[in-house]
Amino acid sequence: MVKSLKAGKAEVENVHVTISDLPGGKGGLLGNSFLYKFKVVLDPINGRMTLFPLQGEPSPDRPGGYGKDYWVSRFQFYHTILERLSQMKTRYERDLSSEAKVKLNRVNNAIKYFENQLSELDRKASFAAVPRNWRQ
Secondary structure, three states: OEEEEEEOOEEEEEEOOOOOOOHHHOOOOOOHHHHOOEEEEEEOOOOEEEEEEOOOOOEOOEHHHOOHHHHHHHHHHHHHHHHHHHHHHHHHHHOOOHHHHHHHHHHHHHHHHHHHHHHHHHHHHHHOOOOHHHOO
C-alpha cells in the first residue's frame, strides 16, 4: 500500500498497488483501487483519459461526499468477490488433491483479505452515516 498515488492532478491516498517495469519504460497501468474514486472519460481519438472526482461536499444525500451509486457499487463489489471466493472454497474443499489444498489455502487468504476490506469500507460508511440499505 502506498500513502498517495498521483496521475496528473488526480490523487488518491492509501492505495493498494503493484509496481512492475513495463516494456519500453513508458506509461503505466491504473487499477480500480485508484480509478473507482473518479468518473473516467476516455477520448480514444486524442489518446486522452480525463478523471473527474466523485467525491464532493458531504451532505445528507452524499454521505462522506459520495452519492448512493458510489457506496452501493463499492459494497456490491466486495460482496460479489466474497461470494465467488466462497464458491471456489466449497469446490476446493471437495477435492482431496494436494493441488486443491494449495488453492484452498490461497482462497482462504483471499477471503480474509476481502473480508477485512469490506469491514474497513463498512467502518468508513458508518463514520459517514451511509444508510444501511446502501451497504447490502
